[in-house]
Amino acid sequence: MSRKLFLLAMVVSSCLILLPALLVRGCDWGLTPSLPNASELVPAIPIVVYIEEELVTMDLEDYVKGVVKAEMPVSFHLEALKAQAVAARTYAVLRMRAFGGSGCEHHPGADITADAQRAQAFASGAPADWGRQTYHYSALVEQAVRETDGLIVTYDDYPIDAVYHSTCGGHTEAAGDVWQQAVPYLLSVECGHCSHSRYYRTNYTLTWEEAARLLQVAGASPGSEIFRIDKTSASGRAHTISTERETWRGLDFRTRLGLPSTHFNHEVCPDVILFQCQGWGHGVGMCQYGADGLARSGRSFLDILSHYYPGTRVRPIFHE
Ligand SMILES: [Zn+2]
Incomplete structure (x- = not known):
């Protein structure tokens, strides 16, 4: 309307x-x-x-x-x-x-x-x-x-x-980088005021087998990199992620793995994948x-x- x-x-x-x-x-x-x-x-x-x-x-x-x-x-x-x-x-x-x-x-x-x-x-x-x-x-x-x-x-x-969310972790996210459409008032802005949140920085661990099952790449070699971040948004969040089988939107990837947010670094160890996450929620x-x-x-x-x-x-x- x-x-x-x-x-x-x-x-x-x-x-x-x-x-x-x-x-x-x-x-x-x-x-x-x-x-x-x-x-x-x-x-x-x-x-x-x-x-x-x-x-x-x-x-x-x-x-x-x-x-x-x-x-x-x-x-x-x-x-x-x-x-x-x-x-x-x-x-x-x-x-x-x-x-x-x-x-x-x-x-x-x-x-x-x-x-x-x-x-x-x-x-x-x-x-x-x-x-x-x-x-x-x-x-x-x-x-x-x-x-x-x-x-x-x-x-x-x-x-x-x-829209709102719990904790951005440093910068909010532009709507266009999370959903399909850019919105003129839902831009990425610096926050810097949420460091007292328990979700500001969190560690999250998944076993390699569980991550492989969730991402449907169970045939990969145990301990190998089973995904890569193709594109990050201006605020540093994972925008697009690929496995050998398919490409994920950041939001869907986060939901599938149960991560607090799409803003993360990760490290693949022989048995587990370690995620260091920033914030909680979609960030918009x-x-x-x-x-x-x-x-x-x-x-x-x-x-x-x-x-x-x-x-x-x-x-x-x-x-x-
Ligand atoms: Zn914030």
Whole structure:
């Protein structure tokens, strides 16, 4: 859908769903980082979420709270939690049918699924490991969502595909080097703020036989090099990898071997293959640990979002 059509759909949907109280907050959050008490101005926006084989309708802001709880450690800095809330809301709005999105491709009638493998993770209640901190942590999530109420990340006035990942390991990855299509705001950017992640540098070991079985080159000589990296991306990740049988995309190779990321060095020993990996996840968009690192260095959620989604603006869902 074109941008104009999307905006038209937004207006029509909002009129149908929200009736007259519709807000027109004409401010531009990219230029005006002060925060009014917006919660009283934003009416409930229903979203249909597929959760454990049921279609559940809830307020978008409640959905965002559940995503923040599930997707980011609540011990992260408040500004990082706020950046996560805006990213989660944006990710949902892009897909919501009320805003012209296509809804969940796997479950008719749903806007989005709570399946973390296909969309964003979602926690209905408090995570079990919160324990006696549940009240305190819930208040933090509430605050992060309330203080970003109704805000989304836009590019050219259109909500972005606000993908994110745990730990980039130093540089994020351009979407065009991971998926099929380049995206102007999903570029490789320097991070340098996620070194406190346990996934920043990790070692991973596979037996040679297991790697050969997974890559379907069992006929190769034990202890030999069974793959080679043909091409690396600008951020240093494996883009294309070949075996004697076939060529793998980096993402598929990582999935097949169960590696934390496609950013690795490796060493073939007689019995095992050693991988030294950087980061965790696909590496595209916001680095969550990097968001926390930036927040702890004094940066706001607006700074964080503009860093990981270059060229974008944070704006209210409804604006002039
Ligand atoms: Zn990072």
